[in-house]
Structures are given as structure tokens and as C-alpha cells.
Amino acid sequence: MIYVPSRMGQLNRRALLRRLQKLGIASRAELAKSLGMSQPTAGKIVDELIAADVLEEVDMAETSVGETSLRGRPGRKLRLNHSKSRLLAIQLGLQSTTVTPLALGIPDVDEWQCQFSLAPNESESARVWENQLRAAAKKIGREDFLGALVSVPGVLDEQANRILFSPNLHWTEKSDLAQIVRRVWKLPVLLVQEERALALGHHLANPDCEDFLLVDFGEGVGGAIIVDGKPFANPLPISGEIGHTPVLGNSRKCGCGATGCMETLVSLRGLLESFSTATRGKKNTWPQLREHISEKGIEPWLASSLDAAATAIAGALNVLGLRRVFVTGSLTELPPAVMAHLSQAIESGSMWAKFGRVECVAAPRRRTAGLIAMGIDRLIVPDSDTKSFSLQKIASRNQA
């Protein structure tokens, strides 16, 4: 059954759900007080969300929370429905695709129920992929999902739900991925840019961090921005493309077509290329690199690459007015000296370091959490796109 937002004001519903995400667990009364809305309003919204299996009441016996004020009738605590799979998550990666059903609770680690590989350069990739999805669909079975969320790499047009540019998975540019998934599951489908999913996931798992830049090092270098607890977006279907910041004096060709992009230096391949050159071709694998660094420390060739990344990141921090960077991916697997160097270089280039502290720390990739966050935001309490608020009109429109 698809969740149909009934007439209650969406803004309050969104606000309440966001707040609950932040608090993790809370009672109706706590939510009402914390949002400044009346108890009856909060109560009604909660009732609706429970009826729609979005929230669930928690038996307080099982959870040991000391937060409760000791006197008076204890509140019935609420949380995101942890016990029922409401979303279908699909991750499209370079080598493999994974699929899993998800409840709305925040998973500690990413776990995928199905995994299958797509041979690269397959002539009919889209068709093959669809068949693999069908197999996964059989395995997973029919639950009443609210929608499917697909994490995809590349440049994504969220409005049109289409991939504009994907240097490593060119076939996705021509196929309508959302359409394919919809054919298999007959659900609302939302494509989510990979890095943005990571950033959202980090935010959902660390709700106190409301403003940060996440930079993911892998095949390329991608970024995503959370401002005010929301993903930063704008009309252009591009954002956080920090890996393609030009680096003066760098002449490597990038997959994007340009020359000198920062990611040609610090992506997996970029680092290995520099490593190979520095060792005169003797060593060129990732484990060798790791070992090499832990023995020799940060050599000049590596320092200059890291500095290039730090420059781009510091520039982004200055322009965005942020003070926190979370780093995920390959760089976090190298000896800690690497992150230390990067962190130090970012700090020296960042304006905010003159007033306060700039943080740059490693973090795990939380893709499924990000997809959940997106699902809640876009499927469960959708934002009626209308910028002008005629609340009642919007409500009635949604009802239809």
C-alpha cells in the first residue's frame, strides 16, 4: 500500500520526522515541545505515521534510556519503524550491483541481500542488468515497499531521474535506469547520486553534524555537501564535483575529458600511477603502496598530491563556509599519516581555521543509511515542489 499523505500540513510532518531522526527515540510530548508545536498536533501526525508503518512505538522495557524525567506518566517512545522493510535499495557499482530490502531504522553497516556482477563492456548491458534484477526480485520476494532507491555513480539529473554522464558506466547514460527498475518492481523509483547518498547516510548516522563536506576517494574523487542537515542542491544537476577542480601545473588527462583534474592525482589509479613513477615502475599495487607509506612515510610525490587535494577541499570549505570534512574510501585505508597530512594541509588553507577548529576525519561509507534518508525525504514525506505556499491547496492536491 502506498502511503498517501492525508490532509495534515506537510511542513509539520516533515519537521516532526526530521526531529525524530535527530533524536533517534522520543515521545510525542518530547517532539511537540522540541518543535514548539502543540501536543495534539504532534500526536495526530504521529498517529498517521504509525498507521503508515513509518514509525513504531518502542517498548521501553527493552531499551534502557535514562533520559526520561523521573516523575509523572512516562511517554510512549517512538522511532522509525525498524521492524518492517519499507524500501528497496539498489546499488549500482562499477563491478557489481547489489540489492537489499531496508527498514527505516539506521543500519550500523551496509548489508546487501543480493549481489551480482555485470561484465564490463557487455554489449547489451541494460537488458542483462534488467534480467539480473528480475532474479533478485524473485529472491527478495514481494513486500509492500514504498519505493526503490538506486545509488548511481556519475552526474545525475535528479529532476529527470536520468544519468547525464558516467565516465565508467557509459551504458547508463543511454538507458532509463528508473524505467528498468520500475518494470521489474512496479514501484516509484528514485535515482540517488552515489556521493550524495554517502553524505546523507553520514548525516543520518550522526545527526548532530548538520553541516559538512564529504569527500569520497575511490575510482574518482567525489564530494557531497550537507548544509543545515539537508543535501545542498541547486538547479544544475551537478554539485560537489570536487574531484574535477583543476590543479595548476597538472597535465594528466581526466576521464571527464578535461586536463589537470585533482582526481587524476589522488584517485586509486592516480595514486598508483604516481607511486609507480616514484618507484621507477617497481611497485604499482595498492597493498605495496600501503606498505611503502608505512615504511617511508609521506614522500614528496605523495605530499604534493595530497596538497592538491587539500587545496581543492580548503577552497570548497572557504566558499561554502564549512568547517567539517568527512573522508571516506581508499584514503582512509592507508596509514594514518596520510589523513594527518591531508588534514593539516586543509587546515592551513582554510579561513575558518583562523577563528576556530577545522575538522577532517575519516568515516565509513554508509550508503544504505543514505538511501533510507533519501527515501524518507522524498517518498514518505515528499516536499511538494511548489515554492509558494498555499498550504491548503497543496494538501488537497496531494489528496487527489
Added chain:
Amino acid sequence: MIYVPSRMGQLNRRALLRRLQKLGIASRAELAKSLGMSQPTAGKIVDELIAADVLEEVDMAETSVGETSLRGRPGRKLRLNHSKSRLLAIQLGLQSTTVTPLALGIPDVDEWQCQFSLAPNESESARVWENQLRAAAKKIGREDFLGALVSVPGVLDEQANRILFSPNLHWTEKSDLAQIVRRVWKLPVLLVQEERALALGHHLANPDCEDFLLVDFGEGVGGAIIVDGKPFANPLPISGEIGHTPVLGNSRKCGCGATGCMETLVSLRGLLESFSTATRGKKNTWPQLREHISEKGIEPWLASSLDAAATAIAGALNVLGLRRVFVTGSLTELPPAVMAHLSQAIESGSMWAKFGRVECVAAPRRRTAGLIAMGIDRLIVPDSDTKSFSLQKIASRNQA
């Protein structure tokens, strides 16, 4: 008389006023249709705003607008009140301070009624400044202003209405400028960061441009960002600090305390320094530079400085997902080849250029327009900071 927002929902009022800013002139019916709200609602809001002297009806005889649908009763057109000074604008510059009353209509060029200079290194700058303001107050007389808007350089904490850091006007860091102005005029006072005012002004004058980066070249290099027609902001009192993006290989000391900031290369002083070096000290003035460039074109020393600026700008565009840059200030006074080079360099580093066009054009400084935009946004239709929307509560709170 101070404008007290009465009970009508603020969101709709904001939306309506924004739309009218965008349209310039429109009737109640046009506004209602364009916003998707009902005519009675739009009518009521308009009536309120007229009563508060924020809007005025325009005699259609005088304006020749062909837009009107030819049949039916013609609507009574509305626009921002152009005939009455509602705001007091103050511009705090390095050499001089200027003051002027402003109506809400968008001025074509900045005009300031009073101007006075503050000798640098004055021991009691704050006190002297206050006295100068008092003189200006006498000259301007007592109109019923809604508030005062002060354009200030440096790093501004908008929340606290205080200057955190101002490398060229250190005395402003210690004094409470808002308090000083309030002592002179007894009005609500709003400090506005200089570059942000420029960006807002550009937006108000060109309402179709809803997303852009503005870069101002002068004593330093400052930037400001408009996303979705609104100034981009976040918790940190810093943003758009594009001039302090580190440039690899640049070892000039910056006023901010760091080394290698981009603005040490392309600020007025930075350019002249490079110019002087390139001509072995023979030439070092701005007119000489202008002439030199128009004779010799873009020499390598200049090209590399411009490329550094372009790199920072392109990086910002990629991260923010923007495709438009407006450049104001000194760079626009140089021969057109300079802007052409910059524009070209930005394009080659920007991701969006691979999908569509990236624009980089010169624009005039529209500071007063920016202050008006800020005044409308923050004084006339203030945004109740509350993020959770309990519309009625907010309304009653404002009433009190």
C-alpha cells in the same frame, strides 16, 4: 510607524513579495495566478503591504506596458513603493563612509546623499565615526525608516550582527557597529556583508538570474553566492571567501595571515606587484597597467595570475553546481582581453562546460540595490527563524 506583520501567513507574504520583485510590476490577479494562490488571498496580502507603504499602485497611463491581456477589465498594477524612503543605507568603505535614504524601488545606479572620510589609523575611530553619522543624520532628516542597513567589509557574523575579522578596518572588530548606528537613529540595524550586498543587488536588478557566483575584485577578492534567488548561507559566519583559496606554488603573504591566497595575485595590490616585477620596477600604477595590457595583451605573468583566479572560481562552480559568474570591480576596468582570458580559463576548468554553457561576464556594483533586497527580506517580511512551522503560533508571536 513600524510595519507590524499582522496575522496573515508569512510564507505567502514572502512568496508574494518575492514574486513581485521578480516580475517588477504585476496586478493582484497576476500574482495570484503565478503563485497558485487564490485571488482573495493575494488581494488581502497586497492590501496589507500597501497599507504599510511597502507596495504602491501604479497609474497604468504612465507606464507603457504591452503585456496586459487585451480583453477584460485591466488589473491595477502594483510595484514596490518607489515614492517613499523606507530604508536608511550606510556603506562603510575603507576610505569613506556614505549614507543615503532609500525607497524600495530598484535604483539604476548607486547614489549616496552624504559622504565623509575617516582618516585611517584614527585612534578613536568608533567615536569619530559616530559623530560623523550624527552629522549625516541631521542632513538627512527624520523620515520614518523601517530600519538601517550597513554594508561592511570583512567577515561578519550575521547572527550576532558583529564583525569578526576585518583586515583593513581593524577597529570595527572591537566596536559594536550596529549599536553605534542604533544610538544615532534608534532603528533596527542590520549589518550586511559587502559582497553579499553586491550579489543581492545584482539579483534584484536581474531577477531572472537565480543562481550565480559573484566575484568582486578590489582591495581583496571577495565572493558571494546566490542559489535559488536567495543568498547562500550557513551556520558559519563565513562564505564565498573565494579570495582566500590557496594557490599551489604561490608564496605571497596574505592579509588574512595565510600564505598563498589567490587574492595576493589578483587584488589591486597583487596585480600591481606582479606588474612592477614584470616591468622591473619601471611601472607600477593602475593606469599604466591598463595601458600596458592594451598594448601588449595578456603576458605570461598576467595569464598565470588570471589562471589562478580561474582555477579557484572553476572549483567553486564545480562544487556549487553553478554555471554563471558575475565579475565586478577592478578587473572589469581593464581591457576586455582580461575578462576574455579569465572567462576562457574558467570554462576550461568547469564541469558544466561539458554539458552546456558557462557564463562569466562583467557587471556593475549595485550595492544599494542589495541593501534594499536585504531590507525587504529581513525587515519587511522577516523570516521567523523557527524551522518547524507552526504557522499560527508564529503569527501570534509576531503580533505580540
Added chain:
DNA sequence: TCATTTAATTAAGAAAACTACGGAAGTGCT
């Protein structure tokens, strides 16, 4: 057991939007 305190629900009322309708103010045709 009962007063106290806090939570949740119910009922009644108010705010701000909406729809529907009617008069006003134009154009264009006869």
C-alpha cells in the same frame, strides 16, 4: 491510598487559506 506530575486524547475555537458569486471596468461588435 492519594496527592503530584507528566503524557496523551478529546473538544471547542481561531486563523488563514479556499470556493463561489457579484459588481466593476475594460474591449469589441453591431
Added chain:
DNA sequence: AGCACTTCCGTAGTTTTCTTAATTAAATGA
């Protein structure tokens, strides 16, 4: 000029949604 037609704007009454106030529920501690 008169009349049909169209569009604008305001009034009146309705609907939606939130609020406050009152009530019931569920705990603690004397």
C-alpha cells in the same frame, strides 16, 4: 451608444489545520 464578453477585485461563507483548554491515563512517592 448599447450590448455581449472578458477579466479583475472584493465579499461571504466554507474548509483545513492548528491552537488552547479540559479530561483521562499512567506513573512516583509520602
